Amino acid sequence: MRFYLIFAIFLFLLSCKSDKKEVVVLDSRYLTRHQMISIIKDIHLVDATLSVLQPRTSNNDKYFAAYYYNDIFQKHKITKAFFEENVIYYSLHPQVFEEVYDSVQIEISKLQVTQEIFDEY
DSSP states (O other): OHHHHHHHHHHHHHHHOOOSOOOOOOOTTSOOHHHHHHHHHHHHHHHHHHHHHSOTTOTTHHHHHHHHHHHHHHHTTOOHHHHHHHHHHHHTSHHHHHHHHHHHHHHHHHHHHHHHHHHHO
């Protein structure tokens, strides 16, 4: 009898475990995953460019970067405040935010590969 009880508890616990990722439906008032990926990718590209091109001794680094960030926000037709609000919202859903960042890394890797191929010719 004890064996059956332990076996039943084991089956119950096993059935509670799910290998599926939880599907998170985001609020439609916020940016879509695709939009967040595109914006964050652009921000990372600006950061990388500025780190290479701009001298590190400049006191105007923040203002110089802000100029480019504003261009990114204009390109995507949003404001800085709205983007920051979205970052906070996405941080409340860490699984989704992690997926977004994984996609950003993939997109940037694709650009690197494309550039390496272009450099060969």
